[in-house]
Amino acid sequence: MLIKKKVCLLGAFAVGKSSLVERFVYDRFDEKYLTTIGVKVSQKILAPRRDSRSGQLRQYMFLIWDIASLDKFDHMVMNYYRGAAGALAIGDLPRPETFTGLEDLCAKFKSVSTDAEIVVLGNKLDIFQPHEETIRLLKKTAQRWSPDHLLTSAKTGHHVEKAFQLLATKIGNHS
Amino acid sequence: MNAVLKNLLAYKNLGTILFDKHFEIIEADRLARNILGAIGPRFPDGNLLNVFPEFVGNEQLICRVLEKKASEFHLKYVNRFDSQGHTLFWDLLILPDERPERGILVVEDVTEQAKALQEINQQKYELFLYRHDPGFRKKFLSESILGKSKAIQQLRDAIHKLSKVPSATVLLLGETGTGKNLAARVIHYSSMPADAPFVHLNCAALPEHLFEAELFGYEKGAFTHAAASRPGLMEESHGGTIFLDEIGELPINVQAKLLTVLETKKFRRLGSNRPIELKTRIIAATNRSLPKDVQAKKFREDLFYRLNVVSLTMPPLRALGDDILTISDHFLNVFNVEFKKRVKGFAEDARKVLRNYHWPGNVRELSNCLERAMIFIEKDWITARDLVIFNPPTDHPPSTLPNGTFHPAVSSWKKLSGNF
Numbered sequence: 001m002l003i004k005k006k007v008c009l010l011g012a013f014a015v016g017k018s019s020l021v022e023r024f025v026y027d028r029f030d031e032k033y034l035t036t037i038g039v040k041v042s043q044k045i046l047a048p049r050r051d052s053r054s055g056q057l058r059q060y061m062f063l064i065w066d067i068a069s070l071d072k073f074d075h076m077v078m079n080y081y082r083g084a085a086g087a088l089a090i091g092d093l094p095r096p097e098t099f100t101g102l103e104d105l106c107a108k109f110k111s112v113s114t115d116a117e118i119v120v121l122g123n124k125l126d127i128f129q130p131h132e133e134t135i136r137l138l139k140k141t142a143q144r145w146s147p148d149h150l151l152t153s154a155k156t157g158h159h160v161e162k163a164f165q166l167l168a169t170k171i172g173n174h175s
Numbered sequence: 176m177n178a179v180l181k182n183l184l185a186y187k188n189l190g191t192i193l194f195d196k197h198f199e200i201i202e203a204d205r206l207a208r209n210i211l212g213a214i215g216p217r218f219p220d221g222n223l224l225n226v227f228p229e230f231v232g233n234e235q236l237i238c239r240v241l242e243k244k245a246s247e248f249h250l251k252y253v254n255r256f257d258s259q260g261h262t263l264f265w266d267l268l269i270l271p272d273e274r275p276e277r278g279i280l281v282v283e284d285v286t287e288q289a290k291a292l293q294e295i296n297q298q299k300y301e302l303f304l305y306r307h308d309p310g311f312r313k314k315f316l317s318e319s320i321l322g323k324s325k326a327i328q329q330l331r332d333a334i335h336k337l338s339k340v341p342s343a344t345v346l347l348l349g350e351t352g353t354g355k356n357l358a359a360r361v362i363h364y365s366s367m368p369a370d371a372p373f374v375h376l377n378c379a380a381l382p383e384h385l386f387e388a389e390l391f392g393y394e395k396g397a398f399t400h401a402a403a404s405r406p407g408l409m410e411e412s413h414g415g416t417i418f419l420d421e422i423g424e425l426p427i428n429v430q431a432k433l434l435t436v437l438e439t440k441k442f443r444r445l446g447s448n449r450p451i452e453l454k455t456r457i458i459a460a461t462n463r464s465l466p467k468d469v470q471a472k473k474f475r476e477d478l479f480y481r482l483n484v485v486s487l488t489m490p491p492l493r494a495l496g497d498d499i500l501t502i503s504d505h506f507l508n509v510f511n512v513e514f515k516k517r518v519k520g521f522a523e524d525a526r527k528v529l530r531n532y533h534w535p536g537n538v539r540e541l542s543n544c545l546e547r548a549m550i551f552i553e554k555d556w557i558t559a560r561d562l563v564i565f566n567p568p569t570d571h572p573p574s575t576l577p578n579g580t581f582h583p584a585v586s587s588w589k590k591l592s593g594n595f
Contacts (some may be wrong), residue, residue: 002231004228004231004232006231006232008503012274013296013300014300018245024176031314031534032299033300033301033304033311035291035296035297035300036254037252037254037290037292037296038250038251038252038254038264039229039250039251039252039253039254039288040254041228041229043228063228063231063232068296075249076249076250076251079248079249079250080250082232082233082236083231083232083233083234083235083236084235089190092400094308094310095307095308113189127310143244156292
């Protein structure tokens, strides 16, 4: 049975939300930065997985909402977030300040989609010079919204598939 | 939906799709079919959720709209792609129909508005990243030199190496309009912190008697009108770069002083005995043949050798092959924005002209030619007839460089290699 699930990508501008979708859905990466306006919905069918409780095979189609970073949280943004089963909350590892705003973004998302699952990602691992403060901020955000966090690179593909699979597992366990 | 409302929506170019509580499409008007037609040859009848996956997850809320328990459901700037891969932007608004358990989806094509917003945001975010992210700044600058030809790749490589040696003096050579100014800025911004000064002095634009005062500054009372002390451009460039454009025009007496600065890394303001230490990268540029000027005793030989630590020769446009078309496409985008036009590109005959003309004025001439065409054009495509090319007699043969490649003329590169 194919189950459609809406998942959102949250994060400040230029953290690599669109690049993560491009890598996951089309397995490609473009160096050029082009800011997203509004919302871009992509679809990907995940490999079937056996439900740990019922033992039944489940297959998800993710409707991935790549949402532009937004300056204000209004009615329109609520409609972008509404009805989501999960979200990847993304920070830019070389820009620690992007993790500070992420906590607030997750709170707003959860206020609309209360039952949704969140996985926190630190993206651009390929150009990240290990920095204690950044990791501390990432873990702090992760602790509040989900115990799970991953370091990813849309450029190399590192842990991109894993991030979406982890979200699928969490959504599966929840439903 | 009543006729007045239908007419009003049509007047505002808004398409409508009628659907039922099971999200089955009942009918779509001509405008909706036109808007959706851009993403596929046939209007995709059937279930609304298949046509608009954006509504998945919001079915309950939409049903509330149909039951008139909620007033609307609105999604702004939904991205879609047309058959050529261009992004389209739609506004989707669901309203209740007057008939029970039916809804109207109002579709509006807002591509133009969204693209304008995208352009503003792109500039805003790029500026932010440029200021705060050194990695982005470096990448952005290296991309500002357009092209994939061997000559351009070699130029980029040389600049990349120079960015690691912020103290090295650089001499930029090349015909007029080849981008020496751009290269100087790229070298500066890719090797210095974001707030380091970049001071540009066009040596041909300054009267001879003002040179020393402008370059080195002066103390109060140093000469008749020196009512107050003033730092010169050298001092202003401390911690950054001074770009001496058209260095071949530098008066011979100032050449001697500049040589001293290069050798000692110190200078004095006019009227002062106090030496000022200088930590500045010097980039000089000229389209003249300095060796010939040295022979003619117009340029000091010792200064020439001091400046010529690393020299980069900017390739002329005619040697760049298909890069001419890449650069032309870039100008087309720039002028489309500037003149609020939507010219799609160059017709085949125009591309041939652009590719085959020898461009004695290089990029500057190309830019002027395209600006002129873009001002007057009222069609979608630029043809050869739109390109006004002045063809003065020239010595430049319409060919590539002597051996078909470009040499960044690493004259004393070995001297620097120890610094890497």
